Amino acid sequence: MTLDRIGQLPIEVQGDAEVRRCRWADVTTLGVGAGQFYRISPNTLLDLKNILQFIYNKQLNYIVIGAGSNLIGSDEDFDGVVLDLRKCCGExxxxxxxxxxxxxxxxxxxxxxxxxxxxxxxxxxxxxxxxxxxxxxxxxxxxxxxxxxxxxxxxxxxxxxxxxxxxxxxxxxxxxxxxxxxxxxxxxxxxxxxxxxxxxxxxxxxxxxxxxxxTPRGRSAGSVFRNPPGQFAGALLEQCGCKGLSVNNLRVSEQHANWIVKEGDEPGRAVDCRQLVEEMRRRVQKQFGITLETEWRWV
Ligand SMILES: Cc1cc2nc3c(=O)[nH]c(=O)nc-3n(C[C@H](O)[C@H](O)[C@H](O)COP(=O)(O)OP(=O)(O)OC[C@H]3O[C@@H](n4cnc5c(N)ncnc54)[C@H](O)[C@@H]3O)c2cc1C
Structure with a gap:
């Protein structure tokens, strides 16, 4: 086996796949996360199959990314492989x-x-x-x-x-x-x-x-929290004064209390995002005794 590697995958296993070094902030709609990773885009299903067999045999970490519209990046580099299926699964x-x-x-x-x-x-x-x-x-x-x-x-x-x-x-x-x-x-x-x-x-x-x-203007990842049974997370958050709360360049929308937008062109930090989300959750817990659960997937 070749020792020449891109990320954790030896070149021979990648088949005819495009490999790129990426940053979470650039491939997710909210634009958060300075962490980097190798994104692999297999050209065919056979290439994908070979890559997945290798990943499974070596027990490597992997994540599939779609449009990144519900995925919140990390500030740490990802120790694994991110699979982008747009070349092999687009029909x-x-x-x-x-x-x-x-x-x-x-x-x-x-x-x-x-x-x-x-x-x-x-x-x-x-x-x-x-x-x-x-x-x-x-x-x-x-x-x-x-x-x-x-x-x-x-x-x-x-x-x-x-x-x-x-x-x-x-x-x-x-x-x-x-x-x-x-x-x-x-x-x-x-x-x-x-x-x-x-x-x-x-x-x-x-x-x-x-x-x-x-839809509030600006980069976002859709609703932050799932609606608790019989309630609207947005209404609870609004009653707790969450609209306009911010941590650095991340802000709860003034239009929609269950929506975080990133302001400006600089990438956001996952640590700030978590802090803002935790403050929103804390307020609802304190006022209503309800623990909100995020709809988002965190890397
Ligand atoms: C402006 C805006 C509006 C939105 N409005 C809504 C709304 O009205 N309703 C709603 O439900 N959501 C909404 N969302 C959230 C989001 O668009 C949805 O959850 C969407 O389904 C996520 O798709 P995605 O391709 O972006 O997935 P990603 O965010 O890339 O991934 C989401 C999860 O799916 C996994 N995944 C993706 N592709 C695959 C695959 N091929 N195989 C296995 N796992 C996979 C990922 O690993 C991750 O865990 C909104 C988001 C934004 C930014």
């Missing part, structure tokens, strides 16, 4: 209302493509800025709709081997899917409803317009 195939979608396809691209073919029913979700793999992992949702009920099958890799799963209704929870830990999703099979192309395009457009009106 959409269709057979009637059954869509087989690469895990790196943006949700909006799927919604628009399906609408052109006369299928849809996911227009309320189309303003969520994630790729399908991230959207499924988070069971992303909006306006009472979630991705889970449209998903029929999931395909990917687990412990270095091919893996498939047909989730049932009980496998989906609010902003959670009962995926086995460490799974790498490559393809998602969805069943979409028959719709009128013109009407679906209209619904997509109106949802995108609504989002641009209500």
């Amino acid at each position: 959409i195939r269709q057979d009637g209302g059954i869509f087989t979608v690469g895990s790196a396809v943006p949700l909006l691209r799927l919604a628009k493509y399906a609408a052109e073919q006369g299928y849809g029913g996911i227009s309320k979700l189309c303003g969520i800025p994630g790729l399908l793999g991230g959207v499924v992992t988070m069971n992303a949702g909006a306006l009472g709709q979630e991705i889970g009920p449209s998903v029929q099958e999931l395909h990917g890799f687990l412990e270095g081997r091919e893996w498939s799963w047909q989730p049932t209704a009980s496998d989906w929870e609010y902003r959670r899917c009962h995926l086995p830990s460490g799974v790498v999703l490559t393809e998602i099979v969805l069943k979409l409803q028959e719709v009128s192309t013109a009407e679906e395009n209209e619904l997509i457009l109106s949802e995108l317009n609504r989002r641009s009106r209500v």
